[in-house]
Amino acid sequence: MCCGCLGGLFVILVLIVGWVLWLVAATGITSVPLLSRAAYEEPKPLRVVKAGEALKIPFDSEALHAFEGIEFKEGEEPSAEQLEQFEQFFDEEALKDLFVQLDDLGGSLSANRFNFVVTEEMLTGSLRQAGTNSTPDQQKDTWVDLTQAQVAISEKDGLEVFLPLARNAQHSAIRVYFTPRVTDKQELDMDLREIWVGNMRIPSWFTGPFNEGLFRKAVAGMVPELAKYARIEELTIEEGSIALRGTLTEAFRGL
Known part of the structure; x- marks a missing residue:
């Protein structure tokens, strides 16, 4: 295989890995060095809701x-x-x-x-x-x-x-x-x-x-x-x- 083809495959592989790491960083499931700061921001709810009286649920816990x-x-x-x-x-x-x-x-x-x-x-x-x-x-x-x-x-x-x-x-x-x-x-x-x-x-x-x-x-x-x-x-x-x-x-x- 020619060097140019190998180089092209390597670039594609790097892009795919980078895209996957960006998605992982965006979820916030784990921290990804260099990417998390750009891809992730702590999610916020629509507004903060205080807990009220819990409702009685008509289903068994199992x-x-x-x-x-x-x-x-x-x-x-x-x-x-x-x-x-x-x-x-x-x-x-x-x-x-x-x-x-x-x-x-x-x-x-x-x-x-x-x-x-x-x-x-x-x-x-x-x-x-x-x-x-x-x-x-x-x-x-x-x-x-x-x-x-x-x-x-x-x-x-x-x-x-x-x-x-x-x-x-x-x-x-x-x-x-x-x-x-x-x-x-x-x-x-x-x-x-x-x-x-x-x-x-x-x-x-x-x-x-x-x-x-x-x-x-x-x-x-x-x-x-x-x-x-x-x-x-x-x-x-x-x-x-x-x-x-x-x-x-x-x-x-x-x-």
Whole structure:
């Protein structure tokens, strides 16, 4: 092979390695000499949110671990058998407690209807409580520090989940952006819009499988169970909160 060809291949290799190192530096996962100063800036949330009262979650604490082991094809809805697997982790009494809690926190709950406001402080408190309740082994294995996590709600950006990386000297964080909506079936759904790690936006070809993976499983498992007890007619995203209005089913009144 001629010297010019070898030189060209070497330049291409250097460019590829440099590009990869730049991406790594931009994430803030680790410090890359010479590059981190230019590629990385400590990420900030939309605003700092104080933790409020944690919400009662109607799912077993082992639910997410169970979701990981349930497989269904991309673009398909879970089967009846898989929905039964999801159902076993759903706590009906905890759902009733959640509705009563939201009523006490300024909402409205009658025999047939509900009108709730879920604030970013409530969601932040719930995230941080999950981190506080995790075992030392779980905290050791996790990439993120839930005890410092937060949720901000914006009319423009929807929900921003800010997850600081655990044991990270660069103070990097994962930022996940969702848009909640109500489907034609009056069920809650969540669209995953963007994921950022540090200063690097994760490309859509990578976030697509994530949306179809654990996140979609969690939504798919939660929505049918919630739909048995409540029908959401209206969802309004406001600055700092989400308003939910709808009707309660006979099943909820029987709890």
